[in-house]
Amino acid sequence: MDVSSLDTPFATVDLDAVERNIARLQGYCNEHGLAFRPHIKTHKLPGIAHMQVEAGAVGITCQKLGEAEVMQAAGLRDILISFPLIGEGKAERLAALAREGELAVAADSAAVARGLSQALASAGAEAGFLVECDTGFARTGVQTPKEAAELAEFVDELPGLRFDGLMTYPTLPGTGPALRAVIGEINSRGLEVRTVSAGGTPTFFTNHEVPEITEVRAGTYIYGDRGCIGNGTVPLEDSALRVRVTVVSRPTADRGILDCGTKTLTSDAVETVGSGYGLIVEYPEANVYSLHEEHGHVDFSGCEQRPEVGEVVTVIPNHACACTNLHDQVAVHRGGGLVGVWPVAARGKIR
């Protein structure tokens, strides 16, 4: 059975391309003695998470507790949750996970650490704790070495939590100097920083330039979306996630409408690749200039050949992580031959 027999729109995953992407990034990590902890938020598939671990990853990264629950239930044993967990309900769910497998969390405040410690200690469980440091991205993360060291000391005294080290995202030009200052401050207080976890696909191949980094995380590399192709981290032929869609209307000579909109591709724009909401593989000169929920608006004026109503085309989405979260299932294939229709098991896990 071939993916072409499936109705549209259908998201497809090329398992050969996935394997090439795993081999490339794991190879880099092996070469530089870096632990690799891929982020499953891009694929949300236990099957691919196991492929990553079998290829050499030390464990996986999840953004949400609900993702970690799916992954642990599917046999993944070493999980970092990279998002601050707040509230009694989440703390108890973390404790339950930590009793069954290796768990670590990252956060930037004592409030988060305190809540998790109570639940973990009550459950007789332990989780690692990474102090999240803002090294230039201006999202989450402590702002100064002093704040980092104070949080490290605070965590080190708490039952149920084990101070393991630092986490930052992404690896930026300022990351090395910032990490060195934080590590110096923490060491001066007699604490050891065993793990320094950094990452992000766009700057992945620069991580070896910061010797303090011990572990790297990356998500989007696994599929290679239009953003990755644009920034050069994944070549076009290794873009593994593609959405098969149908031209459902050709109202004018230039305009075509596809049966994929924001509900299928996401409305995420990608600044690095300019305008447009996806790359049509068969019509690379076409511009997907606008999306509504179900409609993809295409300007075919730059194309010599133009599709008829009913033609199926293949779209590489702007942002794989957001795209995959919209699909209950993906069609996994090798060279077009269907391997299986896999449920996106960790899709929609917002809590």
Add this chain to the structure above:
Amino acid sequence: MDVSSLDTPFATVDLDAVERNIARLQGYCNEHGLAFRPHIKTHKLPGIAHMQVEAGAVGITCQKLGEAEVMQAAGLRDILISFPLIGEGKAERLAALAREGELAVAADSAAVARGLSQALASAGAEAGFLVECDTGFARTGVQTPKEAAELAEFVDELPGLRFDGLMTYPTLPGTGPALRAVIGEINSRGLEVRTVSAGGTPTFFTNHEVPEITEVRAGTYIYGDRGCIGNGTVPLEDSALRVRVTVVSRPTADRGILDCGTKTLTSDAVETVGSGYGLIVEYPEANVYSLHEEHGHVDFSGCEQRPEVGEVVTVIPNHACACTNLHDQVAVHRGGGLVGVWPVAARGKIR
């Protein structure tokens, strides 16, 4: 039990506000003798679809076949699918639905009509057909009265399909003149236009100014998102869909990070309300200036009071339809008292 007992992020639906929104738009339709066929793509909930029909709607509109299947299975009997259906698989699914309930479709090409006709005729079923006309929106829709009339004649000859009339979206200043020209052309060929379906929430209350319109559709009005508040179609107090979220980080005096990003709110921007990805009800001066998948970035510099880590706040999303599609469940309430946690039954129905 109160919605405040639920973990975050959690999408909540205020049933009192929903009822007010239904009453307001159904009241307008009753006053002007217009049939109302609300679009369920915003709520995707059979429970609310039944409320709309009980209040006087003639039926519902679905964008996708998968939505129509959910709705028919939940007892909705009169359904318009407003998106062009292409392919044998979809045609057979339409035929199965059309044998059990009243079904109509809209499209702008003979290719679509031909495919549907074959499957419907084979199944001994019939569906209504509306010729979609572009009256100024430049999405789908035939471009000229001649094209509309030719498609109407073509459909009128096909088994399994019944030419019912016209559909357009949205109702714009050019809609009246365009519809009159199309109806004139079709009438001149001896065909009757029984139904003229128009709509859209933003211009809903102008539909009576176009006497040709017999039926109106609207979706977003049911929840009233930041877009509706901005364009004045739904007052703030009737915005029924709100997402309870937690402040998970306060890395600087001005910046706060919420546990809601594009996976919870959507990355849809709303041009009419300026920048930002949502309105924080408790901090209306705050600016949700950026979203990542799980992180909402807020600038609280305009607020006198600012939240602590752990505080729960309420966000009105930019675009309700895209938001609700991200949630497996919504917490339905009256005045905060939980009515139930409803599965968003027609979520993710992209086919």
